[in-house]
Amino acid sequence: MVSTALIVDYSWSGTTAQMAVDLQQVTGADKVDLTVTQGTFPSDMFATADVASQQLSSGDLPELTNVRPDLNHYQTLLVGGPVWNGKVATPVRRFLQQLGDFRGVVAPFYTDSGNPGGYEDDFEQLITRGTFVMGLGMTAGDLPRDQQALRGWWRNFQI
Ligand SMILES: Cc1cc2nc3c(=O)[nH]c(=O)nc-3n(C[C@H](O)[C@H](O)[C@H](O)COP(=O)(O)O)c2cc1C
Numbered sequence: 001m002v003s004t005a006l007i008v009d010y011s012w013s014g015t016t017a018q019m020a021v022d023l024q025q026v027t028g029a030d031k032v033d034l035t036v037t038q039g040t041f042p043s044d045m046f047a048t049a050d051v052a053s054q055q056l057s058s059g060d061l062p063e064l065t066n067v068r069p070d071l072n073h074y075q076t077l078l079v080g081g082p083v084w085n086g087k088v089a090t091p092v093r094r095f096l097q098q099l100g101d102f103r104g105v106v107a108p109f110y111t112d113s114g115n116p117g118g119y120e121d122d123f124e125q126l127i128t129r130g131t132f133v134m135g136l137g138m139t140a141g142d143l144p145r146d147q148q149a150l151r152g153w154w155r156n157f158q159i
Pocket of ligand 1: 014050112
């Protein structure tokens with residue numbers, strides 16, 4: 001049996017969004033793109049890092065503006081985002097904070113520029129009720145040939 005999976009992703013500059021599209025092709029899962037109010041983050045990477053660290057220290061995480069998926073339909077959440085300063089990007093944190101009582105499997109996929117730091121540990125700590133499963137990280141350079149890696153990772157969720 002294949003578990004019912006939902007792909008959820010946030011992407012600041014398009015790389016994780018591409019990985020999410022490829023993952024959807026491999027899995028056939030539903031997909032929801034997380035969005036925030038326009039202007040939440042500047043177009044400059046360093047200024048965005050500053051905004052994100054302010055959000056982290058104040059705990060004031062950005063509001064999500066996408067339609068909220070009904071998680072009751074799913075057993076598995078594949079949650080994608082960019083690595084920001086070795087951590088989970090704040091819109092993804094917001095989504096994980098809103099998981100509430102979700103008790104299924106939650107696994108991260110992510111993109112970075114070569115230094116994911118403590119991304120998976122950070123992600124795991126944000127899962128309160130669900131079951132964490134090891135994730136898959138890639139860089140933009142991996143994406144043209146990512147389908148095989150995605151297929152291998154997806155096998156972990158087929159029971
Ligand atoms: C605010 C910010 C912080 C980042 N921090 C890291 C980092 O700690 N390690 C790393 O390898 N890349 C870092 N990056 C690069 C992104 O993780 C990388 O470019 C990612 O693929 C972008 O994904 P996206 O296009 O889905 O936003 C950072 C980028 C931004 C904007």
